[in-house]
Amino acid sequence: MSGAISRDPAELQRAALVADAVAGLSAPRKTLPCKWLYDAEGARLFEAITRLPEYYPTRTEMRILEESGPDIARAVGPGAAVVEFGPGDGVKAVQLLRALRAPAAYLPVDIAPEWLEAAAARVRAACPGLPVRPVVADFTRPFDLAGRAEGSATHLGFFPGSTIGNFEAEEAVAFLRRARATLRPGGRLLLGADLVKSIPVLQAAYDDAAGVTAAFDLNLLARLNREAGADFDLGAFRHEARWDAVEERIEMHLVSRTAQSVRLAGRVFRFAAGESIHTESSHKYRPERLRELVGAAGWRAAATWTDAEGLFSVWLLEE
Ligand code: AVJ
Numbered sequence: 001m002s003g004a005i006s007r008d009p010a011e012l013q014r015a016a017l018v019a020d021a022v023a024g025l026s027a028p029r030k031t032l033p034c035k036w037l038y039d040a041e042g043a044r045l046f047e048a049i050t051r052l053p054e055y056y057p058t059r060t061e062m063r064i065l066e067e068s069g070p071d072i073a074r075a076v077g078p079g080a081a082v083v084e085f086g087p088g089d090g091v092k093a094v095q096l097l098r099a100l101r102a103p104a105a106y107l108p109v110d111i112a113p114e115w116l117e118a119a120a121a122r123v124r125a126a127c128p129g130l131p132v133r134p135v136v137a138d139f140t141r142p143f144d145l146a147g148r149a150e151g152s153a154t155h156l157g158f159f160p161g162s163t164i165g166n167f168e169a170e171e172a173v174a175f176l177r178r179a180r181a182t183l184r185p186g187g188r189l190l191l192g193a194d195l196v197k198s199i200p201v202l203q204a205a206y207d208d209a210a211g212v213t214a215a216f217d218l219n220l221l222a223r224l225n226r227e228a229g230a231d232f233d234l235g236a237f238r239h240e241a242r243w244d245a246v247e248e249r250i251e252m253h254l255v256s257r258t259a260q261s262v263r264l265a266g267r268v269f270r271f272a273a274g275e276s277i278h279t280e281s282s283h284k285y286r287p288e289r290l291r292e293l294v295g296a297a298g299w300r301a302a303a304t305w306t307d308a309e310g311l312f313s314v315w316l317l318e319e
Helices: 009-026 040-049 056-067 069-076 091-099 113-126 169-183 199-205 212-228 287-296
Strands: 080-085 105-110 154-159 188-194 237-244 249-256 260-264 267-271 276-283 300-306 312-318
Touching (some): 009 212, 009 260, 009 267, 040 212, 056 069, 056 312, 069 188, 069 312, 080 169, 091 105, 091 154, 105 113, 154 169, 169 188, 169 287, 212 237, 212 249, 212 276, 237 276, 287 300
Parallel strands (some): 080 105, 080 154
Antiparallel strands (some): 188 312, 237 249, 249 276, 300 312
């Protein structure tokens, strides 16, 4: 029926992708929201990225959780209900839950129910007897955990992976404020944040020798071809990782190799040779800058942990 509004989630998702693509490709500086990088193929490629020799964040954060586990457990204390924002495969949650003393429950939060299942299943298998209660919610908007915590347990938010780095500063502060509201009363937040470091190390982490990050980035164009009826020629774009020294962030760009036109949703988008689509920002932090950011959202840092090389940091925030 023409003009009918579909409520099929896949169709709504496709419509949102098309709307974001049209808006982003119409802008004077072309851009696409990084959340669209994660379709099934993108999630598989990201998983491969986390195992690359150049991509230090995942393994470094895991090592911090492992080596500083007892110290983190002491700082957190017993009986916390762990609320993870965007749990992925649940591997980091298992590491944390095993270190903590008598955790009360595990509440993974994600907008995609099928993604919650993987994390929930892994935690159930690794932590028998621990209540696991997936929460389907978009954590980039306000939501509450009403009735989901165990009795008098306090909430420990968990936001690892430096996912916060994908947000602009204002968005990061907004997320941190909302998390504070969600985790109340007595809520705390364990936050993973990647640190500013040597530019070649950063560049290699986001443009690896095997080309996995390039494939991850280019998959966004393949997705637009699959789901938005676009006609991107993947060979006519190349992946680039750029360090922005002012914003202190790595940007992923897809650079047009030639002057060309691309069709999407009945429109034509023109690219000059060398013009790019900005597909992701990954902010890196100095400790004093992160303190400022969390402070602006009403949190204060109770403790912080890092690895021996000072590559990555984990923060315990309280109100
Ligand atoms: C998912 C935000 C942690 O920014 O490092 C990895 C995504 N992009 N390689 C990051 C990503 C390119 C990643 N996070």
